[in-house]
Amino acid sequence: MKQATEDLNIDQTHTKLLNLGLLLDVFVPAVLFSLGLFLRSQAVGAKSSEGLDILLWILLGVSAGEVLAIHLIKKKILFTQNMPKAKEQSVSLEQMFLRSTLILFSLSLSPAIYGFVYFLLGGMVERFVLFIAITLLCFLLFKPKLEEMKSIQNGLSDSSNNY
Numbered sequence: 001m002k003q004a005t006e007d008l009n010i011d012q013t014h015t016k017l018l019n020l021g022l023l024l025d026v027f028v029p030a031v032l033f034s035l036g037l038f039l040r041s042q043a044v045g046a047k048s049s050e051g052l053d054i055l056l057w058i059l060l061g062v063s064a065g066e067v068l069a070i071h072l073i074k075k076k077i078l079f080t081q082n083m084p085k086a087k088e089q090s091v092s093l094e095q096m097f098l099r100s101t102l103i104l105f106s107l108s109l110s111p112a113i114y115g116f117v118y119f120l121l122g123g124m125v126e127r128f129v130l131f132i133a134i135t136l137l138c139f140l141l142f143k144p145k146l147e148e149m150k151s152i153q154n155g156l157s158d159s160s161n162n163y
Contacts, residue, residue: 010153013094014146017101024105025139029112029132036119036128049122056127059118063111063134070107070142074100093153101144108138 115123115131 009094010149011146013097014144014149017097017144020098020101021105021108021139021143025108025112025135028109029135032112032116033128033132036116037125039120040125044120047122052118052122055121056118056123059111059114059131063114063131066107066110067134067138067141070104070138073107074104074142097144097149104142105139108135108142111135111138 111131111134115128118131119125119128
């Protein structure tokens, strides 16, 4: 019976984390896109400036680098090294999951912010949508998976039994 309540807790935590991800990586880019279109209709950034293509490639390169960095941070740092420390620091597992996924979702949001800045400088709408698509792709790739969360929980409970 105790295992069922722990699984339910992980299920609730997983749902909360997915809702947070939807807020940060879907709703915020939609708001940025709407705000960008509104500002463009008010003639903000309507005139394209020189050197914008170079900035586009730099921002796309940084966004691609962030996708790789998010992958490395998720696999190597957040979910492997910090989770066992949760027991030592008397931090709940739910708080550790929340902190880790908040970092990942915030990093995933940055391409949409880059696209917003690019769009305000006079970039094309299609390229802004490309940056938003990178953000959505990051959300889909790096959202917390229930199986991973359960395996981490089981791994921590097994390691605590060994002490």
